[in-house]
Amino acid sequence: MVLESKIENDIKYLYFNDKASLNAISSGDWKSLKSEIESFEKSDQKYLVIKHINGNYSAGAQLGENINSLMEDVSNAAETLWNCKKPVISLVNGIAAGAGSNMMLLSDFIIATPETRFIEVFVRRGLVVDFGGSWVLPRIIGIQKAKSLMMTSNEINGTELNNLGVLHKLCSFEDMDKEFESLIESLNKQSFISICMIKQQIREGLDKTFSESLDLETENQNKRFLHSDAAEGMSAFLEKRPPVYKNTLDE
Amino acid sequence: MVLESKIENDIKYLYFNDKASLNAISSGDWKSLKSEIESFEKSDQKYLVIKHINGNYSAGAQLGENINSLMEDVSNAAETLWNCKKPVISLVNGIAAGAGSNMMLLSDFIIATPETRFIEVFVRRGLVVDFGGSWVLPRIIGIQKAKSLMMTSNEINGTELNNLGVLHKLCSFEDMDKEFESLIESLNKQSFISICMIKQQIREGLDKTFSESLDLETENQNKRFLHSDAAEGMSAFLEKRPPVYKNTLDE
């Protein structure tokens, strides 16, 4: 078990802390990951951050362990992460491989260094892409680039990830904390319930038709009109001052 | 009510003309927008153009107005625009924000200046993305870039829109009329019914499986084989001359 968590103010951090294995994820960690996300969902914390440690993000699943029912745990963790209602941020440096590469892709915001090493490593090991990667990568970078990366296991770095449109921000290792704070500061200025409902609309919209997606937008917007954040947003706009939002998830 | 329309030859122009509000759209305009599109559909005009005026495209929905049933009108207008059978072109300069930003995205061709200011502004106002934006933007620029723009309300300019693959053409304000004429000239050389059926195939294909989409292509192509435009296309090809198409929508 290598998963560690830390809470600072309204942010929950997760790390796969195992230097020797480049932060490989042990078979027992998948259930922990799921329950860490679930406890975050129920908490007052606003942001979930999966962060590099020891110079790496994560090398993915530890090989060579007991695999009884492992895949069910892996996929349950992926589904819980993807369906997380609140923003998920990945801070990436060094190795992001296998399930580690796809955990990164299921995040809402990815900040990474040029030294990031992204590898969909599965074909090298006689395995298939998991943790949702075969669904999500073509919807981020298009079918052709996704096939290239997943069917060859070619490694790309942070600069290439940025050129493919994967990153929220590419920055040096030295600047990462600053860029992360800047993102949090920017998100904190917005209505938190709006951010979370838009995340829901994007996520569910990917599995909906245009018309169904429009229905969800309509339903969510009508709920907004009854919420104090929308009233505050309108007042602030008319009074030309920054809004002060509740920053809670009560709808 | 700020929506104005103008017809020149076979082109219908729409403007949200309200300089003081940067062309914000009033609550009464949504029904007008829908009926303007519907009358365009039934007319002999070939192209619908939503154009900047007073230095801006549109700031989106006017805040502070009566919102009774507003969202139904907004979403009905979005659905009518998206389902428009004939080509829709947006000529964009200055502010394209909120519903204005998404109206632009529902167009088939976007020509914009570097001075364009694209803002998915909803989270700043305690609202959620509407007018189809949460469905369409991830399918234009990928999930990650769509989340970045919609969950932070970060502003980007025309050059950045172009780098993300959103634009048909980036050009200076001075060159916009020329670029627009060049697009119309290029479209006028093609079979108009072909253009419209391909638009249908792309639109419906996004909600279909590969196999279902292939069925629609087959059905449409078989209709083409019976149409005079296909005969003219073949003759022109064999005679090495430009084709002269009917440019009507009779199937």
Add this chain to the structure above:
Amino acid sequence: MVLESKIENDIKYLYFNDKASLNAISSGDWKSLKSEIESFEKSDQKYLVIKHINGNYSAGAQLGENINSLMEDVSNAAETLWNCKKPVISLVNGIAAGAGSNMMLLSDFIIATPETRFIEVFVRRGLVVDFGGSWVLPRIIGIQKAKSLMMTSNEINGTELNNLGVLHKLCSFEDMDKEFESLIESLNKQSFISICMIKQQIREGLDKTFSESLDLETENQNKRFLHSDAAEGMSAFLEKRPPVYKNTLDE
């Protein structure tokens, strides 16, 4: 009939060899194409390569021929190509137009020269996009760029294709054989059954919800755990040596 095939080692090559027509595909070729792909599927060959000849890839369907039931044959060939379980590679130079442009897009890997001339030519001929192009192109380059190319028939070259994220590799005509060999060498190092199952996951995942796609990943990965390639992958990893895979398609 212009379709020719050649088998070298574990690679099957297809060419549309008709210099005068820039390798246009005759009405009888569609059924041949389908049966060539089907015999490849049943064979021991690992890679299907559709290759330029006479300086061009393919100008698409021959115009001016008997079209009785033609579209059914075209779409059956497209469906068979898209569903091909093993990797499909296109080596492209010169003209890739009409059904030729879309045949290229249904390949898993596209290697092309800067002199490639990609044209979704249908609107020029009074026809509609076929061979799956209206479904696949928006999922490779996004809705807006796909509409631009398909609704105007604008021609783009290999460099532009590469900038749009369509290519596995852009290279000079002189380097193409070397780049192709390098791709095959890279694929040969991986588990072949893994490559093919990942191709299946990507293809089917495009028509599935996130959750359904995760189920397929889980099912496929559990099959991997029972296969000798996964055991060999793990041993090789632990022993820090290159793996030696079976390279067969037995599951």
